[in-house]
Amino acid sequence: MGNKFKLDVVTPDRSFYSGETDMAIMRTTEGDIGILYDHEPLVSPLRVGSLRIRQDDQTFKWAACSAGFVTVNDTVVTVVIDSAEWVDEIDMDRALEAKRRAEARIYEGIDKEVDVVRARAALERAINRIKLREVRK
């Protein structure tokens, strides 16, 4: 087990995670990156996807997260995202409902530009949640 670093994950409605870990993997707009102890300073946007935090027993704790960004500096890794939930917190019914609603909106609102963009984002988030929940139960 490697050295640990401090990781903070904040969302608008709560401080999602604050603690130490030796490895965290998250999805940036350029692809997944893993962060270990003493990573070089970095700022990068995150896209809808997953966040993995390695725990003391070497297993990963998975969370579904939406867009945001990560900053790495000498002392702390900070992940700022719009929303996040641990895999076991995901409300499957709600995600399925959101998916259905988003699909309907995309189907109906083809001529309304803004609506579709938002619905697509919502659909992406819903699918992300459903997928994570099914795979990482």
Add this chain to the structure above:
Amino acid sequence: MAGSGTRDIKRKIRSVNSTMQITKAMELVSTAKLKRARKRMDITKPYFETIQKAVLEVLGSDQTIKTDYVTDKEIVKTLYIVITSDRGLCGGYNANVIKAALENVVDKENAQFLAVGRRGNEVLTRHDFMIADSFLYISEKPEHIHASQIAKIATDLYNKGEVDAIQLVYTRFASTISQVATRLQLLPIERPESIEEDELKEFIVYEPSPEEVLKYIIPKYIESTIYGGLIESAASEQAARRIAMESASDNAEEIIDELVLSYNQARQAAITQEISEIVGGAEALK
């Protein structure tokens, strides 16, 4: 006869008393709401502060970054996002916010407003200010989605060049007894002072590029600042209302005390008069 006098006073006491009951109840309600609003404020603060720090860090560490959001262009037209309450009876809360916004307006033509809250909207409409949009009935319980809607409208106006700057006017929650109306420039972002030379050498990687990162982070920054402003204003509103209601209750109590005193005096005078009448009558019969 003094009897009608005491009856009048009694009626006055009753009316002041019922007013006091209302103000007392409102005070309790806003105390409870304030507690909730403060809790929310504590939860959102870390998020708000983290984003703010990140933006300043990125801008401060690299002076060469070019973006539309940091310009030295002259500011002519300004959009003011004014956060007020929907309901009154909160002392100078709304008046202070509006004053803070208007004291910066030089020319009516070049100022646009985005009003949050019914009170602000009413005042601005009455004075014929240009209102780009208004958000009503959200100021007591602002959600993140409201902030992103407001941010979207504001940045759209900015990107289209209809305004050169965006200012957020909200009420900062200094403490439960002190709230300060504050004006904050959202856009263009003022470039922070260049960081010390040796610190500048520290190399930060921006993935994929600094411009791309800023393009993402700055709208987030605006959104979260507006959200922070909404949340803080909501707490300030309740605090202001609590204080206003508290002093109203105190005043009512004072008035009641005075009225009770004059009631007793009038009653005493009536009794004295009656006695002297009886005594006078008895004396006359002797």
